[in-house]
Amino acid sequence: HPRPAPRHALAYSVLGGNIGGAYHWGEGPGGWWILDEPEPHLGGDVLVPDLAGWRRERMPSLPEAAWFELAPDWVCEILTPSTARVDRVLKMPIYAREGVNHLWLVDPELQTLEVYVLDTSHEKPHWLLLDSLEGDAPVRQPPFDAIEFSLGSLWDGG
Template sequence: MGRGKRPATYEDIEALPPGWVGEIIDDELWAFPRPARWHARVASVLGVRLGATFGVGEGGPGGWWFVDEPELHLGRQVLVPDLAAWRYERAPGLFERDEPFFDLVPDWVCEVLSPSTAALDRGRKLPLYHREGVSHAWLVDPRAHTLEVYRRGARGWRFARYGGEEVVRAEPFDAEPLDLGRLWAPRSMPTPGP
């Protein structure tokens, strides 16, 4: 933050134009317009697939609360991952309070990368998620057709990368296979350009 510049506040987020998403990271306001269609599609497909299997337990183990674009209040940080999930046993009363944000650190977060957010997601948010105690983080790149899986270690993230049409078992949802080919735009649709 620059000299003499005041720390960002929640009022700065509320003052953003309609349709913009705001986050406060290390006292700085970061604001972005709503994501592109292909970004939203990947997040939606992933949320439906994981939510059905691991959230409500249709054909899978269940045991997780999934939320699309939750607003996380972690100390002074305000973060909005594309997806987040909490294990039932760690967050049994997650939805008992009627607030528009979550202050319990998720067990898993997922960021879908876009050209306007990739540097922030990798450079600022990923280390912050580690520091706050998130156990797993995924970075999904719809342009490169890749899934990066991060597992929290004592000194940093442990990392695995998958791509293309692979069918993978990615932590923490490795109890069931995930077909990456289903995440990307169907072949009849043009792949997003640079």
């Protein structure tokens, strides 16, 4: 597939570093596997989110296969004009159906972050928008609310 545009690549590299440093590599709370472009196989659907995380209590070790049969606990999609429709219309309902509890949508063009949590109180699970952030707002959002970073770092790398 085509390589991501520089803004897209910067946003997901910086976000992965911010979260991965604290939750994956042990510079903070720990307890997560944070991976770039993993391949979860979810109920017959094969999806490749830009970033995904699994709590180590649910997945103590990485699978031997090149894909994951266990749904992530968190996914993040970095939106582009060519992927936004697929991410929102096709992937979000699959993530909800499969029980992914947290979803972040990052839009480098609009410089926004949308934070969703899965609501399972109804027959059909659906997403609730918890927060929308823009520009260089401080980010302290579930499931990674033990840390804070500047949303602006996703746009300028700083």
